[in-house]
Amino acid sequence: MLSAAKFSVGSKCSIRTLTSIATSEPSAPSVSTPIPGPKSKALKDDMAKVHQNPSVKFFIDYEKSFGNYLVDADGNKVLDTFMQISSIPLGYNHPELVALAKDPRLITAAVSRPALGAWPRTDFASLLRNSLIEVMPKGMSGVQTMLCGTSANENAIKAAFIRYQTLKRGGKPPTPADLESCMKHQLPGTPRLSVLGFQGSFHGRSLTMLTCTRSKPIHKVDIPAFDWPIANFPRYKYPLEKHGAHNKQEDEKCLKEVRSIIESRKKEERDVAAVIVEPVQSEGGDYHASPEFFKGLQKICKENDVAFIVDEVQTGGGASGTFWAFEQWNLPTPPDMVTFSKKLLTGGYYYTEDFRVREGYRIFNTWMGEPTKLVILEKVIEIIKRDNLVEKTRQVGEQLKKELSRLETVYPKNILNVRGLGTLAAFDMHDTQSRDKLIDVALSKGLHIGGCGDFTVRFRPALTYAKKHLEVTLDLLEKSVKSVV
Ligand SMILES: Cc1ncc(COP(=O)(O)O)c(C=O)c1O
Structure with missing residues (x-):
């Protein structure tokens, strides 16, 4: 962890200082509570007092999350292949983006929004x-x-x-x-x-x-x-x-x-x-x-x-x-x-x-x-551009699709219709119930995958998703499929 920002963030009831933002990725997921865990559940109850919350799944500690791994409110480290519904391009807290926080253009654009x-x-x-x-x-x-x-x-x-x-x-x-x-x-x-x-x-x-x-x-x-x-x-x-x-x-x-x-x-x-x-x-x-x-x-x-x-x-x-x-x-x-x-x-x-x-x-x-x-x-x-991330995504996406197709041959009753374009990969299951169960089991093992449609599992990782993340994905996915069967 690195001292990355010296400014304070305040609210009416609590003032805290942002002292540290994670600077490295965990080497593997680690989960020690159910997800959502007790802290996420308490936060959800608190949120209900001021904001509707039925779609909230769990809370994330965005200061501790890094790269392809999110850290939830209960300290669980999870490989995130869903990335805020496909929307974080470089993963959490990319150091060069964190460093940008000091750019006067960013500060003035945030403080004096035109x-x-x-x-x-x-x-x-x-x-x-x-x-x-x-x-x-x-x-x-x-x-x-x-x-x-x-x-x-x-x-x-x-x-x-x-x-x-x-x-x-x-x-x-x-x-x-x-x-x-x-x-x-x-x-x-x-x-x-x-x-x-x-x-x-x-x-x-x-x-x-x-x-x-x-x-x-x-x-x-x-x-x-x-x-x-x-x-x-x-x-x-x-x-x-x-x-x-x-x-x-x-x-x-x-x-x-x-x-x-x-x-x-x-x-x-x-x-x-x-x-x-x-x-x-x-x-x-x-x-x-x-x-x-x-x-x-x-x-x-x-x-x-x-x-x-x-x-x-x-x-x-x-x-x-x-x-x-x-x-x-x-x-x-x-x-x-x-x-x-x-x-x-x-x-x-x-x-x-x-x-x-x-x-x-x-x-x-x-x-x-x-x-x-x-x-x-x-x-x-x-x-x-500098890191050639689009081409790398194409390559790792090919590998992801190939490996999912291999799993489809091993578990033909559970993994169907594997398809993909880059890392926008997906497969179907037989029904909504087994799909939802697979997503929950995978999360409990430290893998965050997404669902869509009635019975589909989808992957939407960041552009920094690489072979080492793919290996963890496949390992946890296979274990999850086995335990859902
Ligand atoms: C293809 C597509 N179009 C539009 C939207 C809506 O975008 P937003 O949620 O930013 O309004 C989404 C959101 O998931 C989407 O996937």
Whole structure:
């Protein structure tokens, strides 16, 4: 442990001094209480007095956690292959990021947070160039920062609607009739446009994004929804090499459905203005689709002037083995917009020139992003490049998939449909009960894995996840599978 920060953090009832932040990773997990343990349970009860808490699993001591290991409130050391739902790029307390805490840019951005849309920092454009623009997909024009993945998607969709209507008006701004009618939610100012999403997708939980999200009923129940269409996303059989014909048929069937929805909506004057799709349907159950499917989807969008929005909130930032998962599709042109958050630390979306919104206050809110995140991201990207972490992730991901496939042959009744892209690896179990039990047993042995969909186990480690972590993962996973059987 190292004395890393001299400032105090205070609250009304307790003042404590941050004296030490962990500087090395445990060599192996060690667990001495159930998880959640007594301290986590007491903290959860205390939290209930001031904040809703039903989704809280256990509490983490973020000062003691390091690299790929979290340390929970009870002192248990756990290998974390889930990393705050796929969102910490370099693991806990990377020393170069901890050292950044002293950077005056970080301090002033944290203490004097700007309303970015109106009064950005003098270094805002240069911060963007060194961070988000540094990893901007080829062929895109610029970036719009936002707060989180959901707000990135919402605003990308707004940009798609604005562009669709602008095209209809021959490139002209809204007319007085548009401006007057929109205040009454009437045509022509409030158009009957829609967004096509996919069964099993997850794009966020805000009122609008819930319409596109179709992963779990509990997210949607009781909430009104837009009348927007939904298409089927391919459901493949595994291993892929044995089921080529079935999987190709799935692609074709789903693409045909997308085309037919877009055409019929147009006839009904309820045009689809955008299609939003994840490279891997992560929350919904880690469902993959082929590059051919995505190429076909983009083609249909282009033919119908529909915006093709790729939601890389969970897949972006290198975990797929390329910085952006869609780079593996070999598209003839980039998507119209690519949304991100999680490993990119700030939410936002990249746009191609046609989707730049030219009038102020149409894509806007008070904060519109977070400059502290850009200061950190600048360093994160420097480290990812310097340490060749995307390629290393591709390699360790291959190994992870290979080893999971080996376990699938040993435990064919418990591990099914192994799949993966980089370290975004997953397998299915037979039912929710055994999946949930496996996750609990693994945690009790010091391995944190994630669940998704109804019966899927998923891995979402940091980009610093390496062979030594893989070995621990496989050892504890196999022991857990054996004890669940
Ligand atoms: C693909 C995808 N899109 C959007 C979101 C929503 O992002 P956020 O939770 O940052 O709002 C998520 C979150 O898990 C996601 O996985």
